[in-house]
Amino acid sequence: MSQADPSLSISNPHPDKTDAIQKAGLALAGLGLLTFFLAWGNVPIPKALGLAVALGGIIIGTTIYSWRLYKNEPEGIKNNGVMFKSLTSRGVIGWTVGVILTAFYVLLYWFPEYLGYKESGANEGFVALFDPLSQFFKGKPASQWFMYGTLYTLAILSLGIKFLLKYRGNSYQIKRTLVVIAAQLFLAYLIPEILAGLNYNDATNAQGEYLGYYDTDIKNTWPLDYDYFYDWHLDAMQEEAYQPVGILYLIIGIAMFLVFTPILTYYLGKRWYCSWVCGCGGLAETAGDPFRHLSSKKLSAWKLERWLIHSVMIFVFVMTAATIYGYFWNTGEVFGLNIYNNFQKPYGFLIGATFSGVIGVGFYPMLGSRVWCRFGCPMAGYMGIIQRFKSKFRITTNGGQCISCGNCSTYCEQGIDVRWYAQRGQNIVRASCVGCGICSAVCPRGVLKLENGPDENRTEAPAIIVGNESIEVAK
Amino acid sequence: MQHVVIIGNGIAGITTARHLRKLSDDRITVISAETDHFFSRTALMYIYMGHMKYEHTKPYEDWFWEKNRIELKRAYVSAVDTAKNELQFQDGSSLNYDKLVIATGSKPNKFGWPGQDSKGVQGLYSYQDLELMEANTKDIKRAVIVGGGLIGIEMAEMLLSRNIPVTFLVRERSFWSNVLPKEESEMINRHALEHHVDLRLSTELDEIVADEQGRVKAVKTKSGETIVCQFVGLTAGVSPNVGFIKNSEIELNRGVLVDEFLRTNIENVYAAGDCAEFREPNGERKPIEQVWYTGRMMGEVLGRTLAGKQTAYKPGNWFNSAKFFDIEYQTYGWVWPEKKDDESDFYWEHESGKICLRLRWKSDSGKLTGVNNFGFRLRHHALDKWFKEERSVEYVLEHLRDANFNPEFYKQHEQEIIHQFNSENGTQLKLKKKSWQRILDFVS
Numbered sequence: 002m003s004q005a006d007p008s009l010s011i012s013n014p015h016p017d018k019t020d021a022i023q024k025a026g027l028a029l030a031g032l033g034l035l036t037f038f039l040a041w042g043n044v045p046i047p048k049a050l051g052l053a054v055a056l057g058g059i060i061i062g063t064t065i066y067s068w069r070l071y072k073n074e075p076e077g078i079k080n081n082g083v084m085f086k087s088l089t090s091r092g093v094i095g096w097t098v099g100v101i102l103t104a105f106y107v108l109l110y111w112f113p114e115y116l117g118y119k120e121s122g123a124n125e126g127f128v129a130l131f132d133p134l135s136q137f138f139k140g141k142p143a144s145q146w147f148m149y150g151t152l153y154t155l156a157i158l159s160l161g162i163k164f165l166l167k168y169r170g171n172s173y174q175i176k177r178t179l180v181v182i183a184a185q186l187f188l189a190y191l192i193p194e195i196l197a198g199l200n201y202n203d204a205t206n207a208q209g210e211y212l213g214y215y216d217t218d219i220k221n222t223w224p225l226d227y228d229y230f231y232d233w234h235l236d237a238m239q240e241e242a243y244q245p246v247g248i249l250y251l252i253i254g255i256a257m258f259l260v261f262t263p264i265l266t267y268y269l270g271k272r273w274y275c276s277w278v279c280g281c282g283g284l285a286e287t288a289g290d291p292f293r294h295l296s297s298k299k300l301s302a303w304k305l306e307r308w309l310i311h312s313v314m315i316f317v318f319v320m321t322a323a324t325i326y327g328y329f330w331n332t333g334e335v336f337g338l339n340i341y342n343n344f345q346k347p348y349g350f351l352i353g354a355t356f357s358g359v360i361g362v363g364f365y366p367m368l369g370s371r372v373w374c375r376f377g378c379p380m381a382g383y384m385g386i387i388q389r390f391k392s393k394f395r396i397t398t399n400g401g402q403c404i405s406c407g408n409c410s411t412y413c414e415q416g417i418d419v420r421w422y423a424q425r426g427q428n429i430v431r432a433s434c435v436g437c438g439i440c441s442a443v444c445p446r447g448v449l450k451l452e453n454g455p456d457e458n459r460t461e462a463p464a465i466i467v468g469n470e471s472i473e474v475a476k
Numbered sequence: 477m478q479h480v481v482i483i484g485n486g487i488a489g490i491t492t493a494r495h496l497r498k499l500s501d502d503r504i505t506v507i508s509a510e511t512d513h514f515f516s517r518t519a520l521m522y523i524y525m526g527h528m529k530y531e532h533t534k535p536y537e538d539w540f541w542e543k544n545r546i547e548l549k550r551a552y553v554s555a556v557d558t559a560k561n562e563l564q565f566q567d568g569s570s571l572n573y574d575k576l577v578i579a580t581g582s583k584p585n586k587f588g589w590p591g592q593d594s595k596g597v598q599g600l601y602s603y604q605d606l607e608l609m610e611a612n613t614k615d616i617k618r619a620v621i622v623g624g625g626l627i628g629i630e631m632a633e634m635l636l637s638r639n640i641p642v643t644f645l646v647r648e649r650s651f652w653s654n655v656l657p658k659e660e661s662e663m664i665n666r667h668a669l670e671h672h673v674d675l676r677l678s679t680e681l682d683e684i685v686a687d688e689q690g691r692v693k694a695v696k697t698k699s700g701e702t703i704v705c706q707f708v709g710l711t712a713g714v715s716p717n718v719g720f721i722k723n724s725e726i727e728l729n730r731g732v733l734v735d736e737f738l739r740t741n742i743e744n745v746y747a748a749g750d751c752a753e754f755r756e757p758n759g760e761r762k763p764i765e766q767v768w769y770t771g772r773m774m775g776e777v778l779g780r781t782l783a784g785k786q787t788a789y790k791p792g793n794w795f796n797s798a799k800f801f802d803i804e805y806q807t808y809g810w811v812w813p814e815k816k817d818d819e820s821d822f823y824w825e826h827e828s829g830k831i832c833l834r835l836r837w838k839s840d841s842g843k844l845t846g847v848n849n850f851g852f853r854l855r856h857h858a859l860d861k862w863f864k865e866e867r868s869v870e871y872v873l874e875h876l877r878d879a880n881f882n883p884e885f886y887k888q889h890e891q892e893i894i895h896q897f898n899s900e901n902g903t904q905l906k907l908k909k910k911s912w913q914r915i916l917d918f919v920s
Contacts, residue, residue: 399857400855402769450881
């Protein structure tokens with residue numbers, strides 16, 4: 002089948018009506034991006050101004066663009082042309098973006114010096130552009146991680162605004178997206194940077210002695226935050242100079258995993274985390290939204306998913322058990338195996354960096370936005386088991402109203418074949434469902450509803466779909 | 477082991493095959509000239525609009541058929557010889573059956589308009605129609621759609637997604653007014669205009685004008701207006717696709733005539749879905765039901781009958797759904813365009829003009845008979861149960877929250893609805909809180 006004209010838009014209700022204001026918005030955002038690349042190439046631009054232009058340009062530019070794009074349309078989700086556009090259908094643009102993102106992650110994790118990060122001496126290039134902001138927050142030059150955190154927040158904020166406009170007729174999407182943006186902006190970015198500025202987690206004392214670092218993103222919970230129980234992390238939280246904040250994070254961090262997570266997942270499903278507050282989820286739901294349909298819906302993908310995610314979960318449990326053993330018994334070895342070399346290092350390299358970062362985000366335009374969340378994340382694996390076996394959450398199927406059109410399955414970022422359940426009148430209860438609500442939003446017949454109710458018979462398939470009285474069902 | 481051959485791989489044919497397979501070890505062959513695999517016909521529009529690709533519209537992966545021993549054959553049946561239990565194919569080959577199911581669906585209506593066979597003039601029913609539409613709408617300036625029903629408005633939405641201006645000729649005074657009551661119909665008129673459809677009500681097609689190459693260049697209306705266009709969508713309904721059995725012994729009217737067991741006049745030949753015509757219609761239902769849901773239900777029934785568990789088609793309470801651009805529509809029970817003499821009527825519309833609820837009930841008993849809801853979702857199980865329990869309109873209104881199926885956090889309108897009902901009817905109904913216990917009882 003031939004294709005419609007490609008346009009500049011990702012999901013444009015009216016492909017060739019990119020008006021002057023929209024183009025201006027795009028130009029502004031483009032200028033922002035260009036500034037990043039110029040800085041990376043060490044073009045001498047004033048850092049503070051350059052950073053302001055880049056951040057402001059991208060946020061304002063994308064907002065103007067998407068405002069113009071959606072505001073003249075009546076409320077309603079229009080995925081027009083998603084399957085035709087190069088960016089969103091694994092075309093040349095999609096692959097190009099994928100390669101750039103992947104390369105960026107490779108540099109970030111293993112070769113930050115190519116981004117301009119200098120361990121000793123002044124930063125250059127890309128990272129140096131973020132020095133003024135880092136100085137502002139905590140009085141020291143930017144690290145590659147500060148740069149990354151800023152970019153990450155920028156992506157969630159600017160593309161979150163676009164998402165809000167696209168789905169503006171849907172209250173669930175609006176509330177969820179506002180929360181996920183706020184979670185990133187405040188819990189993951191501003192509060193940690195402010196705490197760092199107040200010398201609560203990443204400080205050097207008057208004697209020039211480094212006091213250690215611990216993570217102050219409260220929602221970044223073990224086992225997603227796999228190094229939580231590493232000795233340097235536990236020690237930093239107990240560092241005297243960091244109190245009372247350090248101990249607070251230690252207590253909350255453990256309570257998050259042991260208490261809050263199971264309770265909230267029981268009442269709400271794992272969505273309370275995965276699509277409402279989590280940073281990985283936040284990026285997937287905003288920047289990743291145009292790629293959500295690229296997840297595989299095959300049964301074979303589901304099988305792979307169950308093996309992979311639970312293997313990673315067991316890996317992190319074993320790795321952490323070894324770590325905790327080493328911490329309390331004050332040893333670097335368990336059963337004669339070096340804890341760092343045999344557990345922590347492989348997990349950090351294979352899972353922490355390669356899987357969640359390089360593949361997880363770099364491959365958005367090829368494999369969809371939730372590769373990590375679906376196949377890898379041990380936190381999602383843990384909550385998935387609760388959600389599947391003991392939770393009030395389900396996606397209710399509305400009787401016999403399904404027409405098997407496939408919009409729900411297509412736009413499920415987790416690759417759940419939602420239609421398979423809907424067309425047989427069965428509720429959807431799946432370990433991997435992150436409760437983003439898009440299946441319900443794109444359903445043209447009002448068939449799907451995310452809800453929390455009594456968990457009895459939640460998964461039962463009806464003997465016959467409602468509306469057909471031909472067959473007597475034995476009670 | 478009997479050989480059951482099903483002509484047609486749409487929802488009726490495939491549901492028949494699936495249910496038969498669940499209950500028997502019969503050899504099952506499904507024949508289609510349209511596609512290799514079952515796809516959702518209702519999703520054709522989304523392929524054109526770029527929401528999905530063809531592969532997304534297939535409800536089962538391709539391995540499903542072999543795994544379930546359902547043989548698929550891509551061929552066009554040109555004749556049926558019921559004496560020899562044999563199908564003849566267009567390519568000259570043939571196939572024998574022990575039992576035959578005709579589930580060949582529909583084809584778009586053409587009412588003998590001059591020029592109706594010009595290039596660029598087409599209906600939309602099959603996958604081939606979609607491919608044709610893709611070719612026919614390339615680089616065109618304007619499209620005209622004839623026929624104010626569901627496929628017509630979907631076609632308008634499809635064309636507008638490609639920035640093709642659409643003139644929509646509706647013979648009736650208002651969109652789909654032979655089905656929808658006035659207010660609902662007018663809501664959709666307004667919504668079509670909001671989407672920049674050039675909506676022409678009370679306008680009838682007179683003639684389609686073609687150029688020298690035989691390609692459409694304009695249409696003329698009965699009022700004498702000429703509208704220049706390069707594409708004409710004919711969406712004035714569909715009729716059973718049964719031409720290939722005209723010369724067989726199988727008895728036809730408009731469709732294949734069947735009894736309640738979906739049996740034709742020939743002992744081992746059955747029909748289901750759009751192409752079947754009931755000798756005795758079910759209650760208020762039409763003798764030919766051209767709806768996805770009824771095709772599915774007939775398949776559920778026929779699968780059992782073929783497996784030896786003879787089962788009559790007994791559809792329950794009527795329901796249907798559609799989407800008009802951004803406005804979703806569901807209906808439960810019977811809502812006629814004009815209420816019947818023994819019925820009472822209540823209509824509420826949200827100030828946005830895009831959400832409404834209509835209730836109909838028997839004036840004497842108060843028993844609910846029909847519901848139309850636009851722009852918000854209702855729980856199918858709730859309405860079905862309430863009809864079965866013969867609940868009164870008052871009961872339904874008081875328990876309306878149990879039936880609300882909108883996503884979480886949506887603004888709720890029940891209070892406003894019940895308030896209007898009270899003030900119009902002098903009642904003192906009070907809205908009950910949503911009860912999960914009652915919701916679970918709907919299903920049991």
